[in-house]
Amino acid sequence: MLLCDFHIHTTYSDGSVELGRVIDLYGQAGFDVIAITDHVVNGDNLLGKLAQRFRFSVRGDNFDEYMAAVQQQARRAWDKYGMLVIPGVEISKNHISIDMSAHILVLDVKEFIPACMSYEKIFLEAKRQDAITVACHPHHLSDNSRDTLYLWNNRDKYARHIDAWEIANRDDVFNVISLKKYHYIANSDFHKPRHLYSWKTLLNCEKDVESVKQCIRHNKGVAITLFRN
Amino acid sequence: MTTQIFSALTAVGLLCYGLQLWSIRAAAQKQENNEGIQTDYTPPISILKPLKGLDDNLFDNLESFCHLDYPRYELIFALQDMNDQACKVAQKVKNKYPGKDIRIVAKRCNAGLNPKVNNLMAAYDAAKYEYILISDSNVQAGRQYLKSTVSPMNDPNVGLVSNLIEGVGGRTAGSVLENLHMNSFIMGSVCFLDRFLKLPCVVGKSMLMRKKDLEAIGGLHGVKDVLAEDYLLGKKMGESGKRVVLSPYRIQNVNHYWGIKKFLNRHTRWGKLRWKIGGAKYVSELAANPVFTSAMPLFILGPVRSAIMLALFTSMLKIAGDLYIGKETGTGMHPLSYLLVPLKDILIGLIWFVPIFSQGVAWRGNKYIIGKDSVLSPYTVSRSLAWKYRIVNSIRERFA
Numbered sequence: 001m002l003l004c005d006f007h008i009h010t011t012y013s014d015g016s017v018e019l020g021r022v023i024d025l026y027g028q029a030g031f032d033v034i035a036i037t038d039h040v041v042n043g044d045n046l047l048g049k050l051a052q053r054f055r056f057s058v059r060g061d062n063f064d065e066y067m068a069a070v071q072q073q074a075r076r077a078w079d080k081y082g083m084l085v086i087p088g089v090e091i092s093k094n095h096i097s098i099d100m101s102a103h104i105l106v107l108d109v110k111e112f113i114p115a116c117m118s119y120e121k122i123f124l125e126a127k128r129q130d131a132i133t134v135a136c137h138p139h140h141l142s143d144n145s146r147d148t149l150y151l152w153n154n155r156d157k158y159a160r161h162i163d164a165w166e167i168a169n170r171d172d173v174f175n176v177i178s179l180k181k182y183h184y185i186a187n188s189d190f191h192k193p194r195h196l197y198s199w200k201t202l203l204n205c206e207k208d209v210e211s212v213k214q215c216i217r218h219n220k221g222v223a224i225t226l227f228r229n
Numbered sequence: 230m231t232t233q234i235f236s237a238l239t240a241v242g243l244l245c246y247g248l249q250l251w252s253i254r255a256a257a258q259k260q261e262n263n264e265g266i267q268t269d270y271t272p273p274i275s276i277l278k279p280l281k282g283l284d285d286n287l288f289d290n291l292e293s294f295c296h297l298d299y300p301r302y303e304l305i306f307a308l309q310d311m312n313d314q315a316c317k318v319a320q321k322v323k324n325k326y327p328g329k330d331i332r333i334v335a336k337r338c339n340a341g342l343n344p345k346v347n348n349l350m351a352a353y354d355a356a357k358y359e360y361i362l363i364s365d366s367n368v369q370a371g372r373q374y375l376k377s378t379v380s381p382m383n384d385p386n387v388g389l390v391s392n393l394i395e396g397v398g399g400r401t402a403g404s405v406l407e408n409l410h411m412n413s414f415i416m417g418s419v420c421f422l423d424r425f426l427k428l429p430c431v432v433g434k435s436m437l438m439r440k441k442d443l444e445a446i447g448g449l450h451g452v453k454d455v456l457a458e459d460y461l462l463g464k465k466m467g468e469s470g471k472r473v474v475l476s477p478y479r480i481q482n483v484n485h486y487w488g489i490k491k492f493l494n495r496h497t498r499w500g501k502l503r504w505k506i507g508g509a510k511y512v513s514e515l516a517a518n519p520v521f522t523s524a525m526p527l528f529i530l531g532p533v534r535s536a537i538m539l540a541l542f543t544s545m546l547k548i549a550g551d552l553y554i555g556k557e558t559g560t561g562m563h564p565l566s567y568l569l570v571p572l573k574d575i576l577i578g579l580i581w582f583v584p585i586f587s588q589g590v591a592w593r594g595n596k597y598i599i600g601k602d603s604v605l606s607p608y609t610v611s612r613s614l615a616w617k618y619r620i621v622n623s624i625r626e627r628f629a
Contacts, residue, residue, distance in 0.1 A: 030317035
C-alpha cells in the first residue's frame with residue numbers, strides 16, 4: 001500500500017515550512033505519494049484580497065514559478081526518496097459565512113485556475129486538465145473557524161463533479177461522507193511540522209500519477225490510516 | 230556577600246568550562262589530523278540499528294550508513310514490529326541500495342525493561358560478524374566512521390570503542406537548545422572526563438565491541454533491565470580488564486523539529502540517570518554550570534548592579550565559548566542561535582533539581598522507576614496518586 005498525503009501547504013501560501021523542507025520532512029518519514037496544494041484564494045472580496053495582499057495565495061502571476069519549483073522538487077524527491085510528488089492547488093473560496101465557503105483540491109493541475117470562477121467552471125476546467133477534484137474538510141471541524149460547508153450543503157448539485165471527499169482532515173473525521181457512500185481520501189492539511197502526524201490515505205496501486213488518479217477516481221483499494229509516531 | 234560567594238562558584242564553573250573547551254579542541258584536532266587511524270585494519274563489522282518510530286532525518290541517517298568507506302560490513306535494522314513507522318523507511322533504504330548487505334529484523338522481544346536492548350536481541354543473534362557496532366537510529370555518520378572507530382580495536386586489550394556526538398540541524402527552538410547542549414555540556418563533559426580524569430564515557434549512540442568480549446561480560450542480557458546500558462557495558466568491560474576507548478571521530482545527532490518539552494524530557498531523564506549513577510558527584514554538574522550559578526544572585530537579591538554585571542559577564546563568556554566550540558567542530562549552527570545559550574543553561578540548572586525529587590522516567594512511550602545504577606522497575610501508581618492522575622487526565626482530556 002502506498003502511504004499518501006494529498007493536502008499539503010508550503011510557504012507559497014500559508015504553510016510555515018518551505019517547499020524543499022516539506023519534501024524532506026515527508027521523504028524522511030517514508031511517504032510514497034504526496035501532493036503540494038497551496039491555496040489559490042478568490043480575490044473578489046475583502047478576505048481574499050487580504051490573503052493575496054499578504055501573499056497567502058498562489059496567484060496568476062506566480063503560478064508558473066510555483067509549478068516549476070514543485071516539479072523541480074518532485075524530481076529530487078523521486079531520485080532521493082522514491083517519493084512521487086503531484087502538483088496541485090487548493091482552490092479556496094472564502095466568505096464571511098461558512099455556508100458560502102468551500103475549498104477544493106485540484107490534483108495534477110497544469111494551468112492556473114482562478115478561484116473567483118463559478119464552481120461549475122472550476123470543475124469543468126479541472127476536468128479539462130484531467131485533474132482530480134477533492135472536496136476539502138466538507139463538514140464541521142473541531143476548529144470551527146476553518147469550516148467550509150458550501151459543497152456539502154449543495155452536494156446534490158455538485159457531488160457528480162467531485163472525484164473524492166475528504167473523509168478525514170488532520171484530526172477530524174466526517175462520518176457523513178461514509179453515510180452518503182461518497183468516494184473518500186484522508187489528508188493532513190499540512191501547515192506545520194506537527195501536522196505530519198494526522199489522518200492519511202493508503203492506496204493499493206502503482207506509484208505513478210495516472211495510477212494514483214485512477215485509484216482515487218474509482219475508489220477501490222483506498223484505505224485511511226491515522227499516522228502517528 | 231551573596232554576590233561574592235556566587236562569583237567564586239562562577240569562577241570555578243568557568244574554569245571547568247575552560248578545561249572542557251580545551252579538551253574538545255584537542256579532540257577536534259585529533260580527528261582533523263586522523264591521529265591513530267590504521268587504514269589497513271578493517272575486520273568485517275555487523276552494524277546493529279535499533280529502530281523505533283520516526284526520528285528527525287531518519288532516511289538520511291540510515292542512508293549515511295550505506296556510504297561508509299569500508300570493505301565489508303552488514304547493516305541490520307532491528308524493529309520490534311513490522312508496523313513501526315520506521316520499518317517503511319528502512320525498507321526504502323534497503324530498496325535503494327540493493328548491492329549493500331542490509332537486513333531488516335523484526336521480532337518482538339520482552340526479555341527486559343530496556344526497549345532498546347529488547348530491540349537489539351534478535352539483531353544480535355542475526356549478526357554474522359565478530360565485531361558488533363551498536364548505532365542509534367538518530368545518528369548520521371561520515372564515510373570514514375568505521376575505519377576510525379575500529380582502529381583502536383587492533384589492540385586486543387581494547388574491549389569497547391565509543392564516539393563523540395555532536396548535535397546538528399535545528400529548525401525549532403527545542404532542537405536549537407538540544408544541539409547547543411549536546412555541543413557544549415555533553416561533548417565537553419565527555420572530552421573532559423576522557424582527557425583529564427582518564428574516564429572514557431561510553432555514549433550508547435555508538436558502541437563497537439567484539440562478540441566474545443560482550444558475551445564475557447554477560448552479553449545484552451546483562452543490561453536488559455537498566456536504562457544506562459551504555460554506562461554499564463563500559464563499566465563491566467573495564468572491570469573485565471578490557472580498555473574502553475573514546476574515538477575522537479564525531480558522529481552527528483540530527484535534531485530538526487524538537488519541541489521544548491522533548492528537550493526538557495530528555496535532559497531530565499539523563500539527569501536522573503547521572504544522579505542514580507554518580508550520586509554525590511552529580512553536584513559537580515551544577516558547579517560546572519557557570520551561567521546558572523552567576524544568575525543565582527539575581528534570583529536572591531533582585532536586579533542589583535553587581536548581580537546583573539556578574540550574570541551578563543558570565544553569559545557573554547559562555548556564548549563566546551560555545552560559539553568557538555561550534556566553529557572549531559563545524560556544527561554549522563547559525564551564530565544568532567548562540568544567544569539562546571544563557572536561557573538553555575538556566576533551564577538545565579533548574580531541571581538539575583528534578584532527579585533529587587523524582588525517580589520516574591518516560592522513554593519512548595514507556596514509564597519506569599529508576600533505581601541505583603539506573604536499574605529499571607515498572608512504574609506503578611499508588612492508590613492515592615492514582616486519583617490525582619485520574620483528575621489531571623480528565624482535565625487534560627476536557628481541554629484537549
